[in-house]
Amino acid sequence: MTQFFTEDGSAETVNARMGEDIDPRVSEVMACLVKHLHAFAKEIDLTQEEWEVGIDFLTRAGKLCSDERQEFILLSDVLGFSMLVDAINNRRPVGATENTVFGPFHVAGAPERNMGEVISLDGKGESCLFEGRVIDLHGKPVEGARIDVWCDNADGFYDVQQPDIQPKWNNRGIFTTEKDGTYSFIGIKPVSYPIPDDGPVGKMLAALGRHPYRPAHMHFLVTAPGFQKLVTHTFVGDDPYITSDTVFGVKQTLVAPFEHVNDGRTIWRSPFDFVLTPVEQNG
Numbered sequence: 001m002t003q004f005f006t007e008d009g010s011a012e013t014v015n016a017r018m019g020e021d022i023d024p025r026v027s028e029v030m031a032c033l034v035k036h037l038h039a040f041a042k043e044i045d046l047t048q049e050e051w052e053v054g055i056d057f058l059t060r061a062g063k064l065c066s067d068e069r070q071e072f073i074l075l076s077d078v079l080g081f082s083m084l085v086d087a088i089n090n091r092r093p094v095g096a097t098e099n100t101v102f103g104p105f106h107v108a109g110a111p112e113r114n115m116g117e118v119i120s121l122d123g124k125g126e127s128c129l130f131e132g133r134v135i136d137l138h139g140k141p142v143e144g145a146r147i148d149v150w151c152d153n154a155d156g157f158y159d160v161q162q163p164d165i166q167p168k169w170n171n172r173g174i175f176t177t178e179k180d181g182t183y184s185f186i187g188i189k190p191v192s193y194p195i196p197d198d199g200p201v202g203k204m205l206a207a208l209g210r211h212p213y214r215p216a217h218m219h220f221l222v223t224a225p226g227f228q229k230l231v232t233h234t235f236v237g238d239d240p241y242i243t244s245d246t247v248f249g250v251k252q253t254l255v256a257p258f259e260h261v262n263d264g265r266t267i268w269r270s271p272f273d274f275v276l277t278p279v280e281q282n283g
Helices: 010-016 024-044 048-064 071-078 081-087 200-207
Strands: 127-135 146-150 172-176 181-189 217-223 228-234 268-271
Touching: 010 024, 048 071, 071 081, 071 200, 081 217, 146 181, 172 181
Parallel strands: 127 268
Antiparallel strands: 127 181, 146 172, 146 217, 217 228
């Protein structure tokens, strides 16, 4: 055991101070964190001034956090870390619909709606029919799947961001499949929008020459007995930010068709099937 601190043996010295009777997983996680944190500082020859900038950045991020805003989650998102953790914890077999980040705008208790019902309540945007099936890995329909959906309005805001402007539950709803596994509802073709960029994370993005935008998408939370929970989006393929999502949430398999139909009922149609993975089966 190294008793005294040296530059070469810094991580080993710190990790050697951990007690013997602590939780094994805590020990494993913290030892790995210390090892990589120290290696980072050594690799780039971190200066005292740079570390002070880092401390100030974290302090300002912490001061912005509240019940309505979580700047550290935003930081995790724009560094791709949220997506990495999501990918590690949601490995699925080939053919199953892929997960992506949950996002901060889901609201529990959205109204249960009938298939084909309209979820856009503010009269804005270009109407779009979302339809498809919920099936298993063998293509069999899943009965009783609950599909919780939500998206921004045509101005790029979720209803919870504008409680005095948008109707409650605007662009939200829950639908339950019957024996054929099909779903359908009418919303709007989503639009892209920026994440909050008025804080330290936004300033970091600007310093890195990065924009704060998410490409247009519809959120889906699909659950069914006997299957893994699916948290995902479908994305508008021609969105200008489709290949540069600031939170790295786009996966190629989640880019959905948006067909211009203008059939008197809706302007757009977006067909997409969700393939669920049985519980306890991973990729």
